[in-house]
Amino acid sequence: MRVIVQEVGGDGSKMGVELLCVVRTLLKKIGRRVVVGDKVLVDVKPMDWINRRGLIVDVFKRVSENLDPPVANVDHLLILFSLDEPKLEPFVLTRFLVEAESTQIPITLALNKCELVSEEELDSWKIRLRSWNYEPLFCSVRNKLGLDAIEFNLRNQTSVIVGPSGVGKSSLINLLRSSFGGGAIEYEKGFKPVRY
Secondary structure: OEEEEOOOOOOHHHOOOEEEEEEOHHHHHOOOOOOEOOEEEEEEEEEEOOOOEEEEEEEOOOOOEEEOOEEEOOOEEEEEEEOOOOOOOHHHHHHHHHHHHHOOOOEEEEEEOHHHOOHHHHHHHHHHHHHOOOOOEEOEOOOOEOHHHHHHHHOOOOEEEEOOOOOOHHHHHHHHHHHOOOOOOOOOOOOOOEEO
16 A cells, blocks of 8 residues: 655654555454555554555544545545546536535536537536536646646645546646645644555
């Protein structure tokens, strides 16, 4: 499992280091599963900083949890669809929105590939989605348009980006990681967690 160090007792030089960790057998035996977004405690005794390896010995209490996909401590959901290539299907969008609403996690709806459709089609989708009580963000990952609003909505939050295949999720994540400084993570006071 990939872990990013958020806090190390007395030594800030290890902040942001990525570790490859295994989960302690006892945690597995008692059914404590580690999922994306978990804050975990890594044992410092068997820590191998040179090879960047460690042992997860505890999982901190989760603020939120989603079972499908399994993620924890999520503050925000970004639902990403494309307006074209693949074409936006209202039924599929509705399914994603209903599922997202059921989590009770704040949602942002973004529509990618806006450069591929006419202004009339953009306006039509804007009116339709506003009638559903959503304020969509229109963007183009390829042309780097409209990304400031998305970045603003995601800043300082643990977010999950969901959407159908081919809409630009990976491209958006890569672009955002580079603009956020390579995925730097803010750390909290009070314990020495790492994020898986």
